[in-house]
Amino acid sequence: SELAFGLENEGRLPEEIQRRVADTVEALHLQELQRRSIFSLSGGQKQLLAFGSVYAMGPEVFVLDEPTANLDQDAIARLHDQIACLKHQGRTVVIAEHRLYFLTDLIDRALYLRDGVLEHTFNREQFCGLTEQEREELGLRTLTPAACTLPAVAPAGTKEGLSVEGLTCAYRKEPAVFQGLSFSARPGEVVSITGPNGVGKTTLSRCLCGLIREQAGQIRLDGRHLNRKERQKAAFCVMQDVNHQLFSDSVWGECRMSTPDAPDSTVEEVLDSLHLLPFRERHPMSLSGGQKQRLAVATALLSEKPILIFDEPTSGLDYARMVEVSGVIRNLAQQGRIVLVVTHDREFMQRSCDRVLRL
Template structure:
């Protein structure tokens, strides 16, 4: 059993106080709460990142099977604790997916035959054979998340921890992840998941731990319902299906359909891009003023399209026009909040970061205050939580005041309250006459925000894809 007794975690100030929690083998515990309440820090204390890599003040007892975990370093804890981080790319060491699965086992000096058998066994058990022998950098965000999950499963540890595991997963991938959890639970593993999206756990979790105002409140599965979620401002416990979103403003767009040219405020003409010999994009797109949600399965090309629009994929073919004029350079017209916000943060403080895009101090203060970041102006951007980083990029988008805004999975680190705040900001942007393109798997966001929905489909994807939801 993993157990906290009278445990406190503090940085400049205490973030979690007097924790008394236990985690049993064969149980799934979901840890939730508003962004910045300490969920990721809590996991880092368990695996040893805090205090061995990231400084913090700790007090109290943390034990596993009677052993004091605080006496063990990260390497020693890794013998029985596995973690899938919020951004799986931060834990990859290889360029080939099979090599990545083998990496931790090779470091344990296991025989080659045992490593190969472990990989074969776990990929078969978890239904992840399609992830074998793939170049990691060509995988979609969701496929990278599943690869990270499979890689840590191959370690066959006692404790598995996941930080926002659904952030990049489509509905099919979430179903696969649920199957992984069921199998790990049946094997008697201790499973701890920090997550905002709760609907897919409703029939899986054994207990819910809510971090609120520095304290931990524990609810058994029988007491976890929508009334509890509403009382504490949590995300929905009811699954929202694609059929719930079908409205007049819904359309499907083949990425391999070179139809007649369209007019529009923003015209992406004859876009074409391939990863090696594999084409992922060959189409055109047009957008007018308003809010556009782009949905579609993992790997279908949603993020690739955004990268082409932003000019980040240098070898892509096509032209981009805004109000009839070539969109070049794109940064003069576009503001982007990408899936991995760490690549968009460059300076030593929140204030310096937002000052990159504006010198209007009053506008910067107003944007940071609206997004609850004004008290963090002196913090290093990389010290913020995932949700706080996304909100910083959103504040920068507000003060940059460009006509085109692009978002890639903007709710991956946001709680319900901050998701609703994001929706308010999106509506304000639309009222200001902007065009917003938002890639997401978050149907709760789409249902609450409204707007036009475009589903990307590939040329090999069956038309009955919509029935999967």
């Protein structure tokens, strides 16, 4: 229905709509998403579906805003091939993006914006020829695919920290997303949770936070079993779509909801560390995507809960802000928190995490 929606609004004939939807499913390899409720899809699957709904309409100009924000490595490779196909068809493609490595063989020009001003225009050779120092000074992410060489997550059973033992979870009335999952995470450790889109990473984070009920297994903190309500008190999750957890009418008010009794100096220090202090009176919904992401991180910092879970914390972030969030997460671990990070971002993973759980 989503793929057909735009074509229906243009008043296309039913036969043409059916043909175009079928062609889109075939071209973009969306067979596994057919007949699924869009509300049961993961963030990355929704991203692919959104691209498909535009592709089906066949526009001359495609404008993509952070298209890889929630995509796994295979989906990014597919997106690369789809963009190459659009170029071959003679379409114009404009992409606003921070992850750059998958674009180096596709771009014809790179336009560099700072504070609303076009500062540089590069051709492909100039852009791909930037040195590491030049790239970092411009605040750009890596131009080459990052490798992840982290050791695997520790087995369950630890008496110190978080122990997940034989966990089985389902999303609403769907079949079990994963079964018998076991691992542990110690205080001072940053554990990355990664895997293909739709494999259950967000479901796992919601269960650990007590937002959904487990079907089997148990979750322990320092050897003590935590029921769902106890997990809600012990864990804080920064969601993949942070719009779902910003409620106040100001940045300052948002922080105060997390820590009503902390001194103003503490809130100021946290906001300043994330370059948000100048926006203290701004409405959260007026911030950019990256600023909203950092505000949600600030509320997690101020919550002082022992278990912190970040779901795709670098979506929409440039190199400098990614480094900042990496520093914040490492600092939280050094304070003795248990930190779990759901991410596909290998550059960030390698910089910030100690171990990896691959679902």
